[in-house]
Amino acid sequence: MKYSNSKNANVSAISRKVVLLAFVAFTFFNCKNKEDKPEETIKEVPMVEEVVITPTLEKGCYMYNENGSLVNMEITKNDNPVEANLTYAFAEKDKNTGSFTGEFNYGKLVGTYTFQSEGVESKRQVTFMLKDNQLVEGYGELDESGTMFKDVNSVNYSSTMPLSKTDCKE
Template sequence: MKKHLIIFTAFTTIIISSCKNKPKNEESEVITPEEADIMESDANFPEVACYRYASEKDTVLLQMEKINNEVAGTLSYNYFEKDKNDGTFEGTMVDDTLFADYTFGSEGSVSVREVMFIKKGNKLVEGFGEVEEVDGKMKFKDNSKFILNNAMPLAEINCDEN
């Protein structure tokens, strides 16, 4: 019995002494202002841009945020004597070309179609091509054959102008 009491006391002493260990003081890392600037510039902040085409009767408005090659935003078509299309898009920017899925409401229903815009200077020009329906979405048949609508370029605007 005395042997068990010694083992129990030794075991309890070890546990209690290990619980009383004070945590080691870790040195704080100091970041210089130059390092902070580098870290901030490396972070992925979205690039925000807005584009608009406006004539006497027609308006197209595109607002987008871009992080790396990923792009998302809103797109609105308001053509004279046609139903207005308002929606959102998500896609990618490959060099100067935006490919996206545009989800929009028109005539009381929701539809999805691919859209394509090419950036020319401070303008976006929409491209049109032959489409087909795939899984309920209108998709381009060939992503290399487009007709550009140069008659309706969307000019870059200050996003506060909307």
């Protein structure tokens, strides 16, 4: 029996060594796998909100008055529909006085100018872009009637007569 106890003791010692060796190997490989795999980190990317500053159309007067020409727009209502009094008095041309009714969206004012010229009432589409507190009139290709833009989105805002915000003259 002594032999079998000794045999059992050897088996028991070998079993402990195998378990210990397996534990060491498992721990080693487990740690090694962690070192081989870079930890995935979640980087928090700050959200950047794009702030678009839309110009604000103010009530009051916008005027160009140089070289004998006068263009004056007095905005009396600045929420849509925008309402204004509009006068064109170009050097050596007839004066046009009338009213403007339109919409102001994304910095552009587009509407209808109803005016009197030589005793006749006429209407035509006009558009302005608000830039640096000035209204810059837009020009573009007109339709067959000559009173509306063919495509208001392709109007060119490069007028040499910008209307600057000014105090209204009573």
